Amino acid sequence: MLEARDLTKRYEDGLLALDHLNLTVDDGELFCLLGANGAGKTTTINLFLDFIRPTDGKALVDGINVEADPLGAKGRLAYVSENVMLYGSFTARQNLEFFARLAGQAGRSRADYHMILRRVGLPEKAFEQQVKRFSKGMRQKVGIAIAIVKGAPNVLLDEPTSGLDPKSAAELMALLRELRDEGRAIFMSTHDIFRAKEHADRVGIMMEGRLVMVRTRAELEEEDLERLYLEYMEVEALAL
Ligand SMILES: Nc1ncnc2c1ncn2[C@@H]1O[C@H](COP(=O)(O)OP(=O)(O)O)[C@@H](O)[C@H]1O
Ligand SMILES: [Mg+2]
Structure with a gap:
């Protein structure tokens, strides 16, 4: 609330x-x-x-x-800004993993992260791609995935x-x-x-x-x- x-x-x-x-x-x-x-x-x-x-x-x-x-x-709290800040040289999954660890939520497998990325509708082939070429919509999806993984x-x-x-x-x-x-x-x-x-x-x-x-x-x-x-x-x- x-x-x-x-x-x-x-x-x-x-x-x-x-x-x-x-x-x-x-x-x-x-x-x-x-x-x-x-x-x-x-x-x-x-x-x-x-x-x-x-x-x-x-x-x-x-x-x-x-x-x-x-x-x-x-x-x-989870925050999704207009331009979600992600690490460009990390893949979508690595970003998710990084922010999960930062929030004290370690111990998930690669498959777990993929499941969350699937849930937010990121195309499967983008999971293990560096985010630097992601469109704004794709970055937003990773942003929401981070919010989910934080459990905020x-x-x-x-x-x-x-x-x-x-x-x-x-x-x-x-x-x-x-x-x-x-x-x-x-x-x-x-x-x-x-x-x-x-x-x-x-x-x-x-x-x-x-x-x-x-x-x-x-x-x-x-x-x-x-x-x-x-x-x-x-x-x-x-x-x-
Ligand atoms: N750091 C700041 N210093 C001084 N004025 C600011 C600052 N940030 C925003 N403002 C002013 O506060 C008002 C509200 O801004 P903001 O909250 O960004 O509005 P919105 O997000 O609705 O467009 C605006 O007049 C803006 O110029
Ligand atoms: Mg504004």
Whole structure:
């Protein structure tokens, strides 16, 4: 479970990037956060990862305060960034093995790693290939495989589908739903309104550091998410 309580970030230059965010993403929930560039989505994710420190409020991972116990919190998190960091000269399986060991999860066989790579839909012939020539979609898949191998109950993703072709994006979302069904809390930022509506249990819209709207899947059946989003952006433009 991920919780933001009055989570606030003012950067050193004075910019209020996140303004008292209150949000819970439950175990077994897939939450998609929409918002224009600069709305504060990455800032939110970075606060959960302890990449930056809050100026007020707190981020909790399964009840662990990230600021007070960053290692404890990190142990329960997996992060898939827009450009997954992998070791280019390692194969997909070697990367997986490396990150598994780093997370204290040694003792798996090559076949075990292959099984996980198969599960995330990486083509069989890529398992033992160096990742340096992998497409973005393939890197994302290895990123998710690392999240699975870590066994992290909470997964954060920053615009994971941006730049993916439609098939890869659909596969990624299907995979995230599977992880959700296993009981993980999944929090992702995205610009993909269509997929947010299709796959998320709840969708939020962030504007200038504030969470201005949250809707459940059921509520969105009655509403046009794209129109709602554009209406909020309209309001923002008028306020400027
Ligand atoms: N390290 C930083 N120092 C100062 N301002 C930053 C920093 N990182 C992000 N910002 C600013 O904070 C705001 C929110 O940024 P960000 O969280 O990256 O938004 P998003 O991910 O929604 O596009 C933006 O105005 C951005 O320019
Ligand atoms: Mg961002």
